Amino acid sequence: MTDYSEISVDLDLDDGRTVTCDTITVLKVDGKDYIALNPRDNEDEVWFYGLKGDLSDENVEPELIYIDDDDTYEAVMDAFDEYLDTLEFEETDDPE
Numbered sequence: 001m002t003d004y005s006e007i008s009v010d011l012d013l014d015d016g017r018t019v020t021c022d023t024i025t026v027l028k029v030d031g032k033d034y035i036a037l038n039p040r041d042n043e044d045e046v047w048f049y050g051l052k053g054d055l056s057d058e059n060v061e062p063e064l065i066y067i068d069d070d071d072t073y074e075a076v077m078d079a080f081d082e083y084l085d086t087l088e089f090e091e092t093d094d095p096e
Contacts, residue, residue: 009037009064011047026051027079034076035064036083048076 007023021037024046028034033051053062067073 008040009035011037011064021047025080025083027076027083029072029075029079034067034079035062036080046080048073048080 009021009023011019011021013019019039019041021039024036024038026033026035035049035051037047037049039045039047048067050065050067051062052065053060067076
């Protein structure tokens with residue numbers, strides 16, 4: 001599993017604010033990439049966006065795409081829940 005925790009993203013919101021988010025993970029749903037972001041000013045929130053581009057290429061700025069389809073958003077949320085379940089499993093399976 002790739003660790004994206006070192007990557008932060010600055011989002012320019014419609015109200016003129018810029019919010020810095022930490023990347024939680026990148027999810028693949030129906031062959032497309034989606035990114036889960038956590039705004040630094042609200043640790044309880046997770047924002048999901050479509051992702052166009054490669055986060056591992058430091059020379060290319062990836063494009064974040066607003067998810068406007070409810071079914072797609074629901075599928076991404078389900079994939080994120082599965083990701084969290086995997087993390088919990090790994091923690092309980094860790095012999096430390």
